[in-house]
Amino acid sequence: MFYQLLEQIARGLDERHIxxxxxxxxxxxxxxxxxxxxxxxxxxxxxxxxxxxxxALAQTSGWRVLIEKPNEFIQRTMVLPLEDPQSxxxxxxxxxxxxxxxxxxxxxxxxxxxxxxxxxxxxxDVVVHKIIAGRPRDLEDVRSILLKNPKLDLAYVRDxxxxxxxxxxxxxxxxxxxxxxxxx
Numbered sequence: 001m002f003y004q005l006l007e008q009i010a011r012g013l014d015e016r017h018i019x020x021x022x023x024x025x026x027x028x029x030x031x032x033x034x035x036x037x038x039x040x041x042x043x044x045x046x047x048x049x050x051x052x053x054x055x056a057l058a059q060t061s062g063w064r065v066l067i068e069k070p071n072e073f074i075q076r077t078m079v080l081p082l083e084d085p086q087s088x089x090x091x092x093x094x095x096x097x098x099x100x101x102x103x104x105x106x107x108x109x110x111x112x113x114x115x116x117x118x119x120x121x122x123x124x125d126v127v128v129h130k131i132i133a134g135r136p137r138d139l140e141d142v143r144s145i146l147l148k149n150p151k152l153d154l155a156y157v158r159d160x161x162x163x164x165x166x167x168x169x170x171x172x173x174x175x176x177x178x179x180x181x182x183x184x
Contacts, residue, residue: 012057019045032144039090146183
């Protein structure tokens, strides 16, 4: 069912000329260890001004919007949560237009699923997303990606985490370096 939904999402976003990348658990399945995931996280390369196009895609696809006032919710969270009623799979569209996301969108990997090339975040960008999310499951995902992808561009990951540390006052780079040292 995930493959059918990914194919449907990719086709719909491509038709609407909305750049995107699959992140989260679905991307980890591609680059890391298989694990159970019940959702699909999609970063969109557009801001909330394209909400109507995304809502039109949801409507034609038969997905339920999980919030009552999408405009207000997206202004606060930048996320449009949906559900495919046939499978009960949640789909989160994340609106974004930051310099980091623009660069990450330019690095996507096109993976053929059915008749469509689906845009997945590059493994380095999945690592950046997972380090920032920082939950125990996310850090395990980073470990598995590091182990399965020994040729990752670690300098790229470190540069962006250093930038996020500076702008957000966090210690993402330290967390990553600890995981990278464990996996070496």
